[in-house]
Amino acid sequence: MLLQKDFNPALNTVTAYGEHHLEINRVRFEATVCFGPEGPVRELELRTVAEIDAAFLKALVGLDAAQDPLAFLDDTPSTLPKDAPEVLLIGTGTRQTFLHPDTLRPLLNLGIGVETMTTQAAARTYNILMSEERRVLALLLPGDPHA
DSSP, X not given: OBOOSSOOTTSOOEEEXXXXXXXXXXXXXXXXXXXXXXXXXXXXXXXXXXXXXXXXXXXXXXXXXXSOTTGGGTOXXXXXXXXXXXXXXXXESSSOOOOOHHHHHHXXXXXXXXXXXXXXXXXXXXXXXXHTTOOEEEEEEOSOTTO
């Protein structure tokens, strides 16, 4: 489905999607991708939602994954990198799959919102938030998360 006819080449925009692919800035991707409004679109080796854990999400948003295990007790929003996202959208493929609360807790405790939804819904939501100049990060898995 063509999602956006016109796009700003300076910003990463989801321009189309299908059941097993995404187009960002009219470039087709069939692997898991991670991107924000600016910067590179990164292809990741992630194949399924089950591979996502708290350390993965912390590294994804630029937090030090090698912190002391009790460091979460001291984390405050002031420890976030200045370019940290306000919200992380996780597109879980053709079916919505929720992540365990313990996986999300480190980001939520720092004030980063995390939303899981189908990849197509996440792509549409990303474009809306990006157009509103929000600091959004998208992690989009193509296809069936259980395959």
